[in-house]
Amino acid sequence: MASFPFVLQAHQGNHQVELVYNGQQLEFDGLSLDEPKQSSSCLPCGPSSAFAGGHRIIKTVEILNIDIEHEDSLVLSVASAKNGPTKESVLERLVFQVRDKANAVQWQSNVLSHVYKDIKKGRHFKVLVNPFGGQGHAKKLWETIAEPIFKAAGCTYDLTYTTHRYHAKEIARDLNIRLFDAVVSVSGDGVLHEVINGLMERPDAIAAHKLPIGAIPGGSGNALSYSLLGEDHGSHVTNAVLGIIKGRAMPVDLCSVTQGQNRYFSFVLQSFGLVADVDLGTEDMRWMGEARFTVAAVGKLLSQQTYPCEISYIPVETNVDKIRAEYNYRRQQSVVWADQTHDELDQSHPTIVDRFGGVNAQLNKSDGWVTDSEDVITAVGAKLPWISKGMLLNPASTPNDGLIDLIVFPKGTGRMNGIQIMLGTETGEHIYHDKVRYMKVKAFRLTPKNESGFISMDGEHTPYSPYQVEAHPGLISVLSIEGRYARSMRE
Ligand SMILES: Nc1ncnc2c1ncn2[C@@H]1O[C@H](COP(=O)(O)OP(=O)(O)OP(=O)(O)O)[C@@H](O)[C@H]1O
Numbered sequence: 001m002a003s004f005p006f007v008l009q010a011h012q013g014n015h016q017v018e019l020v021y022n023g024q025q026l027e028f029d030g031l032s033l034d035e036p037k038q039s040s041s042c043l044p045c046g047p048s049s050a051f052a053g054g055h056r057i058i059k060t061v062e063i064l065n066i067d068i069e070h071e072d073s074l075v076l077s078v079a080s081a082k083n084g085p086t087k088e089s090v091l092e093r094l095v096f097q098v099r100d101k102a103n104a105v106q107w108q109s110n111v112l113s114h115v116y117k118d119i120k121k122g123r124h125f126k127v128l129v130n131p132f133g134g135q136g137h138a139k140k141l142w143e144t145i146a147e148p149i150f151k152a153a154g155c156t157y158d159l160t161y162t163t164h165r166y167h168a169k170e171i172a173r174d175l176n177i178r179l180f181d182a183v184v185s186v187s188g189d190g191v192l193h194e195v196i197n198g199l200m201e202r203p204d205a206i207a208a209h210k211l212p213i214g215a216i217p218g219g220s221g222n223a224l225s226y227s228l229l230g231e232d233h234g235s236h237v238t239n240a241v242l243g244i245i246k247g248r249a250m251p252v253d254l255c256s257v258t259q260g261q262n263r264y265f266s267f268v269l270q271s272f273g274l275v276a277d278v279d280l281g282t283e284d285m286r287w288m289g290e291a292r293f294t295v296a297a298v299g300k301l302l303s304q305q306t307y308p309c310e311i312s313y314i315p316v317e318t319n320v321d322k323i324r325a326e327y328n329y330r331r332q333q334s335v336v337w338a339d340q341t342h343d344e345l346d347q348s349h350p351t352i353v354d355r356f357g358g359v360n361a362q363l364n365k366s367d368g369w370v371t372d373s374e375d376v377i378t379a380v381g382a383k384l385p386w387i388s389k390g391m392l393l394n395p396a397s398t399p400n401d402g403l404i405d406l407i408v409f410p411k412g413t414g415r416m417n418g419i420q421i422m423l424g425t426e427t428g429e430h431i432y433h434d435k436v437r438y439m440k441v442k443a444f445r446l447t448p449k450n451e452s453g454f455i456s457m458d459g460e461h462t463p464y465s466p467y468q469v470e471a472h473p474g475l476i477s478v479l480s481i482e483g484r485y486a487r488s489m490r491e
Pocket of ligand 1: 130131132134162165166167186221459
């Protein structure tokens with residue numbers, strides 16, 4: 001293999017340009033101070049400082065494709081952060097003229113083989129778009145932003161617009177998984193919940209759980225996108241698509257929930273009390289848009305409403321400082337991809353095994369169960385740090401620590417503390433509040449002690465009856481460039 005740097009002499013009009021790829025990034029030297037000939041099919045392009053001094057840098061991860069068109073045009077397709085690191089990346093087509101085609105072909109081959117090292121180039125996706133997701137914007141987001149980037153990267157897809165509730169679940173259940181490199185959803189978390197539950201219902205769930213999932217934010221709650229891309233980029237379609245084209249399969253734990261005779265799979269959260277009420281009990285406030293959640297939560301905190309229940313859990317760590325230290329330690333460790341793991345389902349057993357029994361089993365004392373019987377304001381188990389924009393409820397959540405983050409706001413918090421805690425959820429600082437209990441657990445069981453109310457599994461309404469949650473390590477995989485969620489806790 002040729003050694004770095006890979007250098008190519010090219011032209012833009014009368015300007016000579018040197019394209020230098022060093023394994024980390026592509027640098028253009030000698031660019032015209034005017035922007036090069038390009039087209040952008042995403043966002044309007046603002047003035048770019050990236051061209052200052054005739055020099056521009058494009059990171060390896062931002063390079064989608066390099067084509068040689070006609071005899072002398074080298075076309076670079078990139079999704080770059082040209083408008084600033086917190087702005088949505090932009091699809092660009094940069095065109096250069098080359099005089100020595102053979103040389104250009106060699107350069108193209110050298111660069112692309114490095115850009116797609118360990119990643120299949122030209123993936124084939126099953127794409128699901130919920131035309132009603134996110135107040136009806138998902139279809140437009142697909143057509144105007146996502147689809148052109150997939151095409152520019154040479155990816156192909158089989159597209160379905162979901163036509164009814166549970167359509168995504170039916171598709172995932174019946175999908176010929178060997179045909180696709182991943183299943184991609186342009187939606188909120190509701191459709192992803194259906195996809196995961198559809199995959200897990202299959203007789204070949206053992207194989208199906210290996211099919212990676214790609215999330216493009218197109219709903220009103222995009223918890224997975226926010227968790228993968230962080231607060232700044234969680235709603236940015238281009239960044240999400242880049243992660244799907246250039247990401248690898250990251251193993252992600254999945255919560256299995258037993259309730260009555262049923263089993264659900266939950267990848268975001270299982271909520272009881274205030275958080276469930278705000279999620280499911282505010283349909284009549286939909287006209288307020290996203291503000292409905294804040295208005296409802298403030299109202300409930302001021303009313304000091306509490307919810308009687310019994311919570312049992314198997315604690316692993318209950319000290320927030322130690323949880324943070326472990327979080328930071330884990331971030332120092334090298335990333336493990338799904339194709340490098342041997343999870344429990346690869347072994348001999350054909351179905352999910354509940355290590356701690358289901359909800360109807362007696363709690364086994366030797367497992368270390370602890371039981372609290374007191375009213376709470378809310379109790380939430382979760383596997384994602386962000387549950388929506390501006391709501392970093394479980395900052396220590398990581399994709400694959402095999403544990404559930406359990407957060408409890410006990411009764412008697414008081415109105416002022418309640419508001420302080422709520423404000424803290426924007427940055428995740430609420431977990432340090434002395435009225436909040438935040439812990440890492442292996443499993444938990446919640447038994448409501450009143451007649452009726454709301455329990456939410458990933459935003460889905462489930463019966464108001466006891467449920468037990470256990471995390472199954474690495475049961476699904478999600479396409480990710482970083483191999484971890486965006487940083488959600490301070491160092
Ligand atoms: N064509 C359709 N008609 C009605 N419901 C649908 C359709 N397609 C999908 N759904 C349902 O829409 C629900 C919400 O979908 P999605 O995940 O896209 O958004 P969300 O963020 O959860 O919520 P929101 O609808 O508020 O954006 C899912 O539970 C899914 O079953």
